Amino acid sequence: MLQDGLRGALNQSALEPAGPQAAKVTHLWWFALAIATTVYLLTMGALWWAAHRARQRELRGEAAVGPEAEQGMTRGVTYSIAATIVILLIFLVTDLSVGRTLSPVPSKHPLTIELTGHQWWWEVTYADTSPHGRFTTANEIHVPVGEPVLFVLQAQDVIHSFWVPNLAGKKDLIPGYTQSMWFQADTAGLYRGQCAEFCGLQHAKMALHVVAESKADYQRWVDQQRGTAAIPTDSAARRGREIFLTGTCAMCHSIEGTSAGSHAGPDLTHLASRRTIAAGTLPNTRGALGGWVVDPQRIKPGVRMPPNMLKPQDLDALLTYLQSLK
Amino acid sequence: MRRLSTVRAVSFAVASFLFATSVAGCRREERRFRESPPSATPTTVRVSALQPGTMQDTTHARNPYENNAYAQSEGQRLFGWYNCAGCHANGGGGMGPPLMDDQWIYGSSPENIYTTIIQGRPNGMPSFAGKIPTTQVWQLVTYVRSLSAQNSTGARSSRTDHMMMYPGSSSLQDPEKPKNSFRPPASEMP
Numbered sequence: 001m002l003q004d005g006l007r008g009a010l011n012q013s014a015l016e017p018a019g020p021q022a023a024k025v026t027h028l029w030w031f032a033l034a035i036a037t038t039v040y041l042l043t044m045g046a047l048w049w050a051a052h053r054a055r056q057r058e059l060r061g062e063a064a065v066g067p068e069a070e071q072g073m074t075r076g077v078t079y080s081i082a083a084t085i086v087i088l089l090i091f092l093v094t095d096l097s098v099g100r101t102l103s104p105v106p107s108k109h110p111l112t113i114e115l116t117g118h119q120w121w122w123e124v125t126y127a128d129t130s131p132h133g134r135f136t137t138a139n140e141i142h143v144p145v146g147e148p149v150l151f152v153l154q155a156q157d158v159i160h161s162f163w164v165p166n167l168a169g170k171k172d173l174i175p176g177y178t179q180s181m182w183f184q185a186d187t188a189g190l191y192r193g194q195c196a197e198f199c200g201l202q203h204a205k206m207a208l209h210v211v212a213e214s215k216a217d218y219q220r221w222v223d224q225q226r227g228t229a230a231i232p233t234d235s236a237a238r239r240g241r242e243i244f245l246t247g248t249c250a251m252c253h254s255i256e257g258t259s260a261g262s263h264a265g266p267d268l269t270h271l272a273s274r275r276t277i278a279a280g281t282l283p284n285t286r287g288a289l290g291g292w293v294v295d296p297q298r299i300k301p302g303v304r305m306p307p308n309m310l311k312p313q314d315l316d317a318l319l320t321y322l323q324s325l326k
Numbered sequence: 327m328r329r330l331s332t333v334r335a336v337s338f339a340v341a342s343f344l345f346a347t348s349v350a351g352c353r354r355e356e357r358r359f360r361e362s363p364p365s366a367t368p369t370t371v372r373v374s375a376l377q378p379g380t381m382q383d384t385t386h387a388r389n390p391y392e393n394n395a396y397a398q399s400e401g402q403r404l405f406g407w408y409n410c411a412g413c414h415a416n417g418g419g420g421m422g423p424p425l426m427d428d429q430w431i432y433g434s435s436p437e438n439i440y441t442t443i444i445q446g447r448p449n450g451m452p453s454f455a456g457k458i459p460t461t462q463v464w465q466l467v468t469y470v471r472s473l474s475a476q477n478s479t480g481a482r483s484s485r486t487d488h489m490m491m492y493p494g495s496s497s498l499q500d501p502e503k504p505k506n507s508f509r510p511p512a513s514e515m516p
Contacts (some may be wrong), residue, residue, distance in 0.1 A: 247457070308459070309459070
């Protein structure tokens with residue numbers, strides 16, 4: 001009940017850990033809450049007791065301050081300072097030990113994902129020893145269950161922060177500086193993450209999804225993502241492809257297997273296989289895609305994508321093509 | 327009594343000055359994300375007042391973003407995105423002519439630069455018609471003119487990591503007077 005109330009978005013909660021990293025963070029959180037609650041209750045109780053005793057004394061007509069009161073005061077202050085130092089030391093030690101157990105990657109050759117933050121979307125590149133094994137997608141990360149995944153974090157323009165609360169804590173993406181982190185998903189599922197460092201106008205609409213799935217499902221997804229976009233066979237999709245390559249789209253987006261190779265905007269090679277568009281803002285449906293292509297500034301004001309003037313039949317053909325990019 | 331009225335006059339003058347500057351500042355900082363509808367902007371750009379035959383209508387597209395800081399910044403970003411820097415470097419010139427001097431082969435007015443981008447020019451400048459939306463072309467025009475300090479110095483694009491004359495400037499030269507560059511002999515002009 002309490003957790004349902006605290007949950008901001010579906011599949012996004014730091015209190016429902018799905019991996020060892022998040023579990024440690026959650027334990028730390030509950031531990032801090034317990035200590036803080038105890039200290040709060042003790043302080044409030046002592047305050048009430050002091051006020052009550054003073055009132056009783058006043059009613060009895062006794063003098064408020066005497067030599068023994070001075071001594072009691074010194075004792076009380078000493079005890080509370082000692083308690084504060086002890087509690088802060090406990091916090092420090094727990095925090096450091098959690099940090100130490102979490103920082104090293106528990107695998108020699110972990111799956112490595114290069115994550116680049118852009119205003120306002122995530123570029124996701126799966127690293128591989130061979131160039132044919134590398135592939136790029138956007139705003140959706142698939143990971144195999146029960147395996148540590150190493151993230152190499154970079155930013156293109158301003159500081160962003162990568163945060164999937166169910167799986168791990170936050171880590172900043174800083175321009176010109178490479179950072180890394182890792183997490184492991186133990187439970188299969190869909191987890192929502194978002195940018196946790198204010199990065200401009202559409203910071204709030206800069207989300208991503210992590211799909212944790214079985215090893216077999218993950219491998220199937222990787223094989224499909226590594227492929228290039230096929231030349232469509234039906235005439236509408238062919239016309240859409242022509243519009244994409246000769247118009248404004250190809251100036252910023254890339255589709256593997258075509259001449260469109262610009263990397264200013266998200267890679268669209270397998271756009272139709274993703275769950276959302278515009279960094280988790282809209283579901284990936286034909287209608288949402290159409291609205292986004294024609295007037296993205298209405299949905300995310302200030303976004304880098306310009307409005308596109310397309311004739312209705314051209315838009316229809318373009319959408320058919322984009323939806324064929326499985 | 328006399329002193330009081332002087333104080334009042336001075337404070338009124340200060341208040342009206344602040345109001346006037348803030349109103350002017352609003353326009354400079356105005357962010358127009360959504361030009362609606364984008365097709366409404368006329369695309370005919372006239373670079374000369376002369377017209378063959380009878381005088382047609384005199385309306386034509388002008389740069390809606392001249393002296394707008396946001397448009398200048400967007401233009402700066404697009405200058406990189408559309409690879410203008412590939413030939414013009416960051417204004418210093420390379421394969422293409424430099425943009426931060428006062429030598430303009432095809433004219434330096436916003437209308438001239440607009441047609442240069444849209445139509446392309448001989449010996450290398452490609453045509454971007456149908457490739458860049460009209461609003462973005464005007465943003466690029468605003469930025470390109472700021473490289474040679476032709477628009478108001480009150481509006482500046484964001485700091486770049488490239489060549490800079492002084493911190494916070496996108497221009498290499500004194501904003502008041504463009505640097506005189508070597509003028510090639512007429513025979514070498516394309």
